[in-house]
Amino acid sequence: MTVFDRLFADSTLSQLQEKDVRDPLAHKRAEFKLPEGVVYLDGNSLGALPLTVPARLARVAEQEWGGQLIRSWTANDSASVGAEAAQDWMNLPDRVAAKIAPLIGAHPHEVAVGDSTSVNIFKLLAAALHMAPPERRVILTEADNFPTDLYMAQGLNALLGGRYELRTVPSADLEAQLTDDVALTLLTEVDYRTGRRLDLAGLTARAHERGILTVWDLAHSAGAFPVDLNAAGADFAVGCGYKFLNGGPGAPSFLFVAERHQDSAQAFLSGWMGHADPFEMAREFTPAPGARRYVVGTPTVLSLSALDAALEVFADVDMKQLRAKSLSLTDTFIELMTPLAAQHPLTLVTPRSHDERGSQVSYRHPQAREVMRQLIERGILGDFRTPDILRFGFTPLYHSHADVWRAVQGIQNVLEEGAGA
Ligand SMILES: Cc1ncc(COP(=O)(O)O)c(C=O)c1O
Ligand SMILES: Nc1c(O)cccc1C(=O)C[C@H](N)C(=O)O
Structure with missing residues (x-):
């Protein structure tokens, strides 16, 4: 990467971070467990863990199953078991x-x-x-x-x-x-x-x-x-x-x-x-x-x-805002990937039209399986799908535009140094 490329990349990142500051859904990310150093682009296969879940599972196991046993099937008398266990x-x-x-x-x-x-x-x-x-x-x-x-x-x-x-x-x-x-x-x-x-x-x-x-x-x-x-x-x-x-x-x-x-x-x-x-x-x-x-x-x-x-x-998510953010994330990804697609055998297979797009972006690449293997090694978790598809899922509840930037940097590194080089 040249000095000019680096400066350009830095200014792009700061513009994207400004978008993240204005993101009305930014606070939702704190409601998920997401490992450090990983960009998780696979929520379209297995969604990330919401922090509400482990405590609930522990409560169901220990209080409802362990404590109330078979009585948990029916509406319990919350006075006798505690409101928490009346499940x-x-x-x-x-x-x-x-x-x-x-x-x-x-x-x-x-x-x-x-x-x-x-x-x-x-x-x-x-x-x-x-x-x-x-x-x-x-x-x-x-x-x-x-x-x-x-x-x-x-x-x-x-x-x-x-x-x-x-x-x-x-x-x-x-x-x-x-x-x-x-x-x-x-x-x-x-x-x-x-x-x-x-x-x-x-x-x-x-x-x-x-x-x-x-x-x-x-x-x-x-x-x-x-x-x-x-x-x-x-x-x-x-x-x-x-x-x-x-x-x-x-x-x-x-x-x-x-x-x-x-x-x-x-x-x-x-x-x-x-x-x-x-x-x-x-x-x-x-x-x-x-x-x-x-x-x-x-x-x-x-x-x-x-x-x-x-x-x-x-519960507090405006689904129209969710859609707007999803499109902004996938638009950003496609835009940042465009120069890479011009230099490498990457073919966008996801429609550019918003009406025809879900919340993922996919490219064909002749070595897609190997490219994805190397991306996963570097903490960019997407999917390979037969025969030659690189698939990246975006979850507007927990992704930021800066994540998109990081993912594209990782893809660039793999294509230039690894599988695609
Ligand atoms: C379109 C579609 N339908 C169904 C399934 C899965 O069905 P099941 O929950 O039975 O594994 C998947 C993914 O696993 C899917 O992508
Ligand atoms: N359901 C899955 C599983 O049990 C293991 C691995 C992946 C999955 C998936 O959900 C695949 C997914 N439906 C897909 O779109 O490819």
Whole structure:
């Protein structure tokens, strides 16, 4: 780096630090544990640890489980056990659902929390296919959708005797492929590799004009920017608890069923915890009201408690500000990377248009795997995704513009001294 480059870099950094001073969300970073010397650009795979979580887990383990034992399943008498321990585990999925609902533009009774995203995709595909007119035999999805979405559709179709065709098309062709034979679309709003964001509202409206139901995967959307499922008229959706919702490794997933479908959509994984009165121990399944019927078995109290505590960080967050900051971070990253992309075999695959971008930026590089390995060694934690993608996730709750600068410095060093050189 020349002296001129150094001066230029320093003045860029001070301009970015000024932006950080004006950032209305800057204080949120102190609510997370982030190791020194690491720029963590992987919150789109595993969100960082909110500081509310360890204390909550300790309390659930020691007081609720250790102290109250089985009594914690029901609403406790807070006078006898202390308000802290009155946890009512049975309704924990509903309390977590109520915290996720405003982040995705849903009513609390339209959201259920539990199981993995994969399992929830299965539940909703089964419900939606059962509702669709029988002559519609196509499940329309994207060729590059996240593999589990494709696998769940394949598995369900096998169970249904191969009755459906899983039609995979490039995203550019989606609208043209909304034909009369399509039963439903299974689409991920933000592509896990490229970070390209689909027009959820527009595609939902076009699908409905043609009598098609929509199942949206919000894995890379929920908690990353405001989502408004009801404004878009969406039918069904799922999403991850461990990415931008920061619920921890393997955190429970959520699903959404629009209120207007709740009487006609059937919960085929009809477990006792989705029953209207589980302890009636009835022989027939009577679904609980609303989306609660999609909760299958015993709530996973430890992981639900972690997610519940993690969601507290959103309580005072204006999601429009969150989106504005996310775009500012990703714009800054793209801008700082532009000179590097001119000198190295880096190809931006994330759209520049704000409307088409999630909260990550990705580049192709012929040695992407090795570049990412060296970045991780230097404390710049992003992802390699096959075949040649460098993926950098930005979490506006805890990233600063100075972090973006540091990440680009690290990438420059690797490209000039390491793998890319
Ligand atoms: C788009 C998408 N859907 C689903 C998943 C994961 O599903 P699960 O929670 O079942 O592992 C991921 C990431 O793991 C994802 O990126
Ligand atoms: N869920 C993951 C896991 O259990 C291990 C490693 C990574 C993940 C991920 O979340 C991957 C992520 N969905 C992706 O977009 O690539």
